Amino acid sequence: MEIRPILSALMRSKVSLVLIGLQIALTLAIVCNSLFIISERAALMQRPSGINEADTFTVSSIGFGEGFDDARTFAEDLAMMRSLPGVVDATTINAIPMSNGGWSEGLSLTQEQKTSTAPTAIYFVDDHGLNTLGAQLIAGRDFRPDEVSERNRTTQGWPAGVIMSRALGEKLWPGQAALGKQVYLDTEKPPVTIIGVVDRLQSPWPHSKRLAEFSILVPQQLVGDGRMRYLVRTAPGQRDALMKQIEAKLGEINHSRIVREARSIERIRGEGYSQDRAMMIILTIVIAALLIITALGIVGMASFWVTQRTKQIGTRRALGATRGMILRYFLTENFVITTLGLAIGAAMAYGFNVWLIQNYEAARLPWYYVPAGCVALWILGQLAVLGPARRASRVPPAMATRSV
Amino acid sequence: MLKMNHLSKVYRTHLIETHALRDFSIHVREGEFVAVTGPSGSGKTTFLNIAGLLEEFTGGEFLLDGIDVRGMNDDARSRLRNEKIGFIFQGFNLIPDLNLFDNVDVPLRYRGFNAAERKRRIEESLARVGLSARVKHFPSELSGGQQQRVAIARALAGSPKILLADEPTGNLDTQMARGVMQLLEDLHAEGATIIMVTHDPELAARAQRNVHVIDGQVVDIQSEPRMRGLGVVQSAVAVG
Numbered sequence: 054m055e056i057r058p059i060l061s062a063l064m065r066s067k068v069s070l071v072l073i074g075l076q077i078a079l080t081l082a083i084v085c086n087s088l089f090i091i092s093e094r095a096a097l098m099q100r101p102s103g104i105n106e107a108d109t110f111t112v113s114s115i116g117f118g119e120g121f122d123d124a125r126t127f128a129e130d131l132a133m134m135r136s137l138p139g140v141v142d143a144t145t146i147n148a149i150p151m152s153n154g155g156w157s158e159g160l161s162l163t164q165e166q167k168t169s170t171a172p173t174a175i176y177f178v179d180d181h182g183l184n185t186l187g188a189q190l191i192a193g194r195d196f197r198p199d200e201v202s203e204r205n206r207t208t209q210g211w212p213a214g215v216i217m218s219r220a221l222g223e224k225l226w227p228g229q230a231a232l233g234k235q236v237y238l239d240t241e242k243p244p245v246t247i248i249g250v251v252d253r254l255q256s257p258w259p260h261s262k263r264l265a266e267f268s269i270l271v272p273q274q275l276v277g278d279g280r281m282r283y284l285v286r287t288a289p290g291q292r293d294a295l296m297k298q299i300e301a302k303l304g305e306i307n308h309s310r311i312v313r314e315a316r317s318i319e320r321i322r323g324e325g326y327s328q329d330r331a332m333m334i335i336l337t338i339v340i341a342a343l344l345i346i347t348a349l350g351i352v353g354m355a356s357f358w359v360t361q362r363t364k365q366i367g368t369r370r371a372l373g374a375t376r377g378m379i380l381r382y383f384l385t386e387n388f389v390i391t392t393l394g395l396a397i398g399a400a401m402a403y404g405f406n407v408w409l410i411q412n413y414e415a416a417r418l419p420w421y422y423v424p425a426g427c428v429a430l431w432i433l434g435q436l437a438v439l440g441p442a443r444r445a446s447r448v449p450p451a452m453a454t455r456s457v
Numbered sequence: 458m459l460k461m462n463h464l465s466k467v468y469r470t471h472l473i474e475t476h477a478l479r480d481f482s483i484h485v486r487e488g489e490f491v492a493v494t495g496p497s498g499s500g501k502t503t504f505l506n507i508a509g510l511l512e513e514f515t516g517g518e519f520l521l522d523g524i525d526v527r528g529m530n531d532d533a534r535s536r537l538r539n540e541k542i543g544f545i546f547q548g549f550n551l552i553p554d555l556n557l558f559d560n561v562d563v564p565l566r567y568r569g570f571n572a573a574e575r576k577r578r579i580e581e582s583l584a585r586v587g588l589s590a591r592v593k594h595f596p597s598e599l600s601g602g603q604q605q606r607v608a609i610a611r612a613l614a615g616s617p618k619i620l621l622a623d624e625p626t627g628n629l630d631t632q633m634a635r636g637v638m639q640l641l642e643d644l645h646a647e648g649a650t651i652i653m654v655t656h657d658p659e660l661a662a663r664a665q666r667n668v669h670v671i672d673g674q675v676v677d678i679q680s681e682p683r684m685r686g687l688g689v690v691q692s693a694v695a696v697g
């Protein structure tokens with residue numbers, strides 16, 4: 054409709070146009086990229102770990118004194134825990150998924166290769182490990198009691214059979230079943246055989262691009278350093294009570310150690326992703342602040358223009374504009390300004406994304422973010438200008454002759 | 458063309474009532490050039506605003522080109538104003554951010570003419586006021602007299618039934634005022650119906666007919682000989 058004269062009139066007030074246009078452009082660029090980062094973090098946080106998180110917790114202790122017997126303590130502790138009413142199962146374990154601390158190794162398909170094919174997290178568990186974790190076995194079998202061995206600082210090589218996460222199997226042998234395959238954890242020692250595959254098992258490093266989903270269960274108990282860590286699974290609803298109970302009992306069984314506070318897997322997940330959550334909160338605040346500032350900027354600018362142009366509006370009415378036409382004039386003007394800003398903002402949004410990709414290993418912004426952001430800002434602009442535009446439409450036509 | 462019978466206009470604020478027009482009757486025929494004079498605050502602008510449908514009236518009857526405008530809604534009044542009225546303001550009221558072409562275009566867009574029709578009308582009316590060469594100029598680049606001629610072109614462009622001018626020369630020096638007055642006279646000679654409010658007796662004398670307003674009431678000089686003695690508008694009698 055009136056776009057050309059509106060545009061040429063706007064070109065005569067370039068400073069305001071540039072200011073509000075740039076504000077809209079910046080808002081689009083930052084909001085699109087922030088929303089994308091938020092959605093990426095949310096997707097990261099929503100990935101299932103593959104284990105039972107609701108009913109599991111971990112507890113650890115450090116033994117002291119000359120004659121501290123790791124193997125015996127393990128046996129006593131596990132027997133105690135497994136006999137407690139409400140405990141579903143318990144296992145020794147060296148690290149917890151998403152906890153950001155653990156053991157990793159490189160895997161090689163052949164003995165000759167210099168660099169490994171894939172990295173993996175190692176979980177040392179006993180024959181109760183799979184059941185305690187609640188990981189879903191999709192091929193092969195669980196460990197037998199007789200397969201569980203002790204591992205100390207001097208132990209070389211690896212047990213004959215291990216259980217592997219499906220993602221790792223697909224990485225090592227794309228398109229083939231991992232079950233029964235052999236892989237080298239140490240190229241100078243015999244390979245290990247995949248005796249079971251679990252659907253998912255996250256590594257302790259949820260932010261690692263290389264090995265977040267790559268894990269191996271190894272049937273060994275780490276002895277010799279006096280450190281013990283257990284994973285316990287309880288019946289639903291009994292976790293918190295059993296955490297306290299087991300913490301206390303471990304201290305009673307063996308006085309020559311310090312029991313560390315038991316921590317639920319839910320809490321570990323929360324801590325593991327705390328940075329992501331903080332980032333999401335900050336970005337949400339940034340987005341909200343930008344949208345509010347932009348909306349207020351539009352309201353302020355439009356109000357100013359309506360006041361400044363009161364006589365002009367009266368004149369337009371005197372020349373035959375209906376109220377609706379005046380309203381539409383200001384809505385259209387806002388649409389034109391917003392569109393100019395969005396055109397610049399779209400370029401800035403992609404540029405900003407490229408910069409994030411180069412400097413922060415960000416992913417490519419999906420194409421639909423910018424169009425969606427444009428629609429949102431168009432709507433925001435129209436809503437923001439509606440008040441001033443309605444005020445303009447109520448300027449009486451007599452303003453043309455009455456005001457000086 | 459324009460007929461008001463016993464029209465009244467009351468401005469009400471919470472403190473006072475102002476009777477701007479009372480028992481106001483006037484009949485302007487097609488092709489007439491009427492000058493409206495009167496002291497400041499007598500109701501001249503109020504009359505013109507009501508005549509041009511910028512304001513509503515309180516009582517009485519008003520027919521514009523045979524149409525009873527009482528009780529018309531705002532949109533209908535706007536459309537009627539756009540179609541039948543050409544306004545010329547004391548302060549020109551051009552839109553500073555639009556060039557001459559776009560200024561004259563404003564009422565034509567409200568009318569809904571297509572682009573070719575608008576272009577034709579804009580060029581014709583700017584040519585009529587002698588400003589064809591300045592279409593791309595902005596109002597601030599013109600003298601006051603030229604700006605008022607643009608405003609007249611804008612008023613003419615829609616082929617209105619009647620031109621309403623409120624002190625059209627009030628902001629101009631004598632020479633420019635003469636030029637604008639000459640233009641109005643030429644338009645009248647070509648058949649335009651014009652109502653012009655002025656406080657300048659010399660200009661009023663050049664109109665075909667004079668209407669004097671005092672205290673919100675019409676005092677028609679010809680039918681009210683007693684007014685002569687007061688010497689309010691000595692030169693107004695001349696035209697028949």
Ligand SMILES: Nc1ncnc2c1ncn2[C@@H]1O[C@H](COP(=O)(O)OP(=O)(O)O)[C@@H](O)[C@H]1O
Nearest residue numbers: 468469475477496497498499500501502503504
């Ligand atoms: N919007 C208004 N509200 C209240 N009083 C008004 C308004 N407009 C005009 N008046 C009053 O109406 C009377 C006539 O005003 P106006 O028609 O402007 O006179 P003129 O144009 O002859 O100088 C004056 O007393 C003026 O103060």
Ligand SMILES: [Mg+2]
Nearest residue numbers: 498501502503
């Ligand atoms: Mg006046």
